[in-house]
Amino acid sequence: MGPLLNIRFLCLTHKDLKLILADGSGIVQPVLLGLILVFVFSLSTPIGDEVSAQAAASVFWLATCFALVLVFNTLYSIEETNQARTGLLLSPMPLQHVWLSKAVTGLILLLLAQFFFFPAIIVFLGQELMTGWWTFLGTVLLVDWGLVAVGSLLGALSQGHAARESLLSVVIFPLLVPLLLAGIRMGAHFFGGADDGHLSAWAGIAFAFGSVFTGAAIILFPFVYNEY
Amino acid sequence: MNNSSHDHDFILRLEGVTHFFDQRLVFKNVNLVVEPGSILLVAGPNGAGKTTLMNIMSGLIPPSAGMVEHRASRDKYAFLGHHTFIYNGLSALDNLRFWSGIYGLRLTEHEHLQLLDMVGLKAFAHEKAGNFSRGMSQRLSLARVLMLKPVLFLLDEPATGLDPASRDLLREVISAGAGDGAAIVWVSHTLKEDLDMADRVLLLEGKKQAFYGLARDYRNQLYGTSLEH
Numbered sequence: 001m002g003p004l005l006n007i008r009f010l011c012l013t014h015k016d017l018k019l020i021l022a023d024g025s026g027i028v029q030p031v032l033l034g035l036i037l038v039f040v041f042s043l044s045t046p047i048g049d050e051v052s053a054q055a056a057a058s059v060f061w062l063a064t065c066f067a068l069v070l071v072f073n074t075l076y077s078i079e080e081t082n083q084a085r086t087g088l089l090l091s092p093m094p095l096q097h098v099w100l101s102k103a104v105t106g107l108i109l110l111l112l113a114q115f116f117f118f119p120a121i122i123v124f125l126g127q128e129l130m131t132g133w134w135t136f137l138g139t140v141l142l143v144d145w146g147l148v149a150v151g152s153l154l155g156a157l158s159q160g161h162a163a164r165e166s167l168l169s170v171v172i173f174p175l176l177v178p179l180l181l182a183g184i185r186m187g188a189h190f191f192g193g194a195d196d197g198h199l200s201a202w203a204g205i206a207f208a209f210g211s212v213f214t215g216a217a218i219i220l221f222p223f224v225y226n227e228y
Numbered sequence: 229m230n231n232s233s234h235d236h237d238f239i240l241r242l243e244g245v246t247h248f249f250d251q252r253l254v255f256k257n258v259n260l261v262v263e264p265g266s267i268l269l270v271a272g273p274n275g276a277g278k279t280t281l282m283n284i285m286s287g288l289i290p291p292s293a294g295m296v297e298h299r300a301s302r303d304k305y306a307f308l309g310h311h312t313f314i315y316n317g318l319s320a321l322d323n324l325r326f327w328s329g330i331y332g333l334r335l336t337e338h339e340h341l342q343l344l345d346m347v348g349l350k351a352f353a354h355e356k357a358g359n360f361s362r363g364m365s366q367r368l369s370l371a372r373v374l375m376l377k378p379v380l381f382l383l384d385e386p387a388t389g390l391d392p393a394s395r396d397l398l399r400e401v402i403s404a405g406a407g408d409g410a411a412i413v414w415v416s417h418t419l420k421e422d423l424d425m426a427d428r429v430l431l432l433e434g435k436k437q438a439f440y441g442l443a444r445d446y447r448n449q450l451y452g453t454s455l456e457h
Binding site: 010012081091092 | 330331
């Protein structure tokens with residue numbers, strides 16, 4: 001099981017990254033949408049006025065959320081062409097490998113998108129990073145983990161049936177509210193330097209969110225993806 | 229109906245299999261045995277439930293009632309149908325690499341190229357599968373199936389849209405597979421052409437198993453009548 005997990009998991013991730021990065025369409029769209037969001041928000045304040053750190057963090061995570069929906073729609077629609085999903089269902093591979101692989105690929109693509117969003121926030125919204133890079137990166141990864149755990153589960157749910165294609169965006173945003181609140185409060189600290197004394201509590205919420213949805217996905221994913 | 233199969237030596241057995249889509253009966257009480265080295269031809273008019281039966285045999289969907297017994301591990305089943313399971317953005321070689329990885333096979337590049345050579349696609353190994361014709365895509369899918377060295381081939385109208393050369397190749401592969409001891413279940417729309425290769429025939433008609441038995445018995449039964457279904 002161990003070595004096979006690595007082979008199958010890597011095969012899926014390698015294939016998805018190759019397909020998405022080869023023509024760029026799967027990543028260019030989320031990056032552009034996020035950048036437009038940041039730019040348009042920067043126009044909402046009068047020239048010379050400062051954008052609050054919390055507002056900047058909100059825009060950062062909102063752009064990330066939009067990118068999340070687009071990334072996971074793309075990742076799961078790959079398997080619908082020529083019904084490759086059926087091939088995966090027929091293979092002896094445990095279906096949780098599909099969830100894990102899509103989550104990891106989604107995380108890589110999300111980080112790539114955020115790599116562009118972050119400097120845009122700094123430049124267009126006049127922010128600066130008030131803490132260490134590693135703390136910031138760790139926090140982004142913590143929130144991203146919860147995002148991709150949910151994104152990979154709901155992405156599978158929305159595929160295969162035309163009527164469900166809008167489901168991902170309808171269901172995912174309300175579900176992500178606690179995680180986004182945690183991300184915004186922690187982001188406000190990193191951009192503004194203010195510490196309301198509850199940072200560790202927000203980090204705990206993000207960690208709990210990621211853990212709960214990872215566990216739920218491991219249990220539920222085979223039922224969600226196996227529907228034929 | 230001929231039920232002389234040796235029940236002790238089978239790869240797949242269906243007993244009393246019945247299936248509904250919501251309230252609509254697709255077929256009822258299908259019984260069959262698929263033995264190693266045999267070719268079972270599944271025939272019937274459109275909507276008779278042939279593809280549904282294949283999906284049940286492959287384990288993709290459970291039957292509404294009845295029993296499906298497999299005697300081979302899941303990685304030894306190969307399914308070839310209307311859909312090719314091919315990623316258009318990957319090359320032919322990368323498609324094979326991907327599926328061999330998913331099945332936990334550790335094949336060398338030379339072995340992958342040999343498989344492509346068997347289906348006449350070696351010259352196109354590095355070309356994107358999205359540029360392939362229907363026939364070439366199905367050949368690539370055939371290479372994927374052969375790679376698994378299956379004991380059970382489930383073929384759902386695999387020849388649809390293929391040119392004569394590709395159809396001949398497919399028939400060669402099916403005969404060779406049966407010769408090597410693999411069992412073949414084959415849904416065919418060209419029954420007249422394919423009946424000679426079959427050992428047994430299953431006819432689904434009128435929401436039931438209208439015939440199941442030796443191919444020669446079926447041929448005799450239809451002597452002088454059209455073989456098209």
